[in-house]
Amino acid sequence: MDVKALTENGVTANESVTPNPPTKRNSGFWKSVLQQKYLYLMSLPFVIWVFIFSYVPLWGWLMAFQNYKPKKSFTEQKWVGLDNFKELFHDERFYLVLRNTLAMSLLGLIFGFVVPILFAVMLNELRGNVFKRTVQTVSYLPHFVSWVVVGGIVYKTLSIDGGIVNxxxxxxxxxxxxxxxxxxxxxxxxxxxxxxxxxxxxxxAIIYLAAITGIDKELYEAAKVDGAGRIKQMFNITLPGIRTTITVLLIMSIGHLVGIGFEKQFQLSNNMVTDYSEVLDMYALKYGIQIARFSYGTAISMFTSVVSVILLLVANGVMKKVTKESIM
Structure with a gap:
């Protein structure tokens, strides 16, 4: 910018143009901490709990690279490098178990993710508050029933001797x-x-119902004035209004594709369906912990955790590009 232009804008030739001073981010952060100190103190026990039970045990991953023997100290263990992983990837049973895990995970992702959304949207359309609350209460009560009890109910329901389904x-x-x-x-x-x-x-469905209650009611009133029926309101207001919630939960569900646990499979399985019921966690328990192959079991669990993190990062990156929303 020349001298003439500076003079026309109210700046003399002898004055220097300096940029705005940088903001003090550090002071702003600590100021925010002081202002919200009670919230930080409330969250501190949970942070400590996660650190102790989720991060401290990660040192145990070193067992996957050892021929671990419980009687020996850590320094006395024999290091075997990637031998446990080589054995894992050469085991035909591992690929069968991986197939079962992915198949049940995908079925759970498709139906277990879509059905609660549909249920929440339809439940939101009910007008009678008493009936609506009754349906919601009855629908989430099975969540508090253990899989031990659920397994017995399923076996009795599908029994050939007095089973209601047959x-x-x-x-x-x-x-x-x-x-x-x-x-x-x-x-x-x-x-x-x-x-x-x-x-x-x-x-x-509870979390989707909570998200639906946060949608501005004036949007529905405006839609009614424009002549939109319930179906159009559902597709143009309700579902777009909970899109962020759907995206976040979808990303987290994809991250758990290979880490689905084994409680339900363990309760519903039997010797006749083992080839279709065994999942990675059951495989680690049966061929690792139960026969004292702790290093091999650790290698299986480590594989599950690493793949879960990779799937989470990939899903988050894809969603960030497609929907401009992410969890990180």
């Missing part, structure tokens, strides 16, 4: 004789998915 199918003339659902390996994934839906749909 009796109903015979009464409707769909089948001529009872089906042994729990003895057919190829049916295990479907049985597990339905049981999980019954147990968790109501509970998973």
């Amino acid at each position: 009796d109903l199918l015979i009464w409707l003339n769909v089948i001529d004789e009872p089906i042994q659902f729990m003895a057919k390996a190829k049916m295990f994934w479907g049985v597990l998915t339905v049981a999980d839906l019954w147990k968790e749909t109501g509970w998973n």
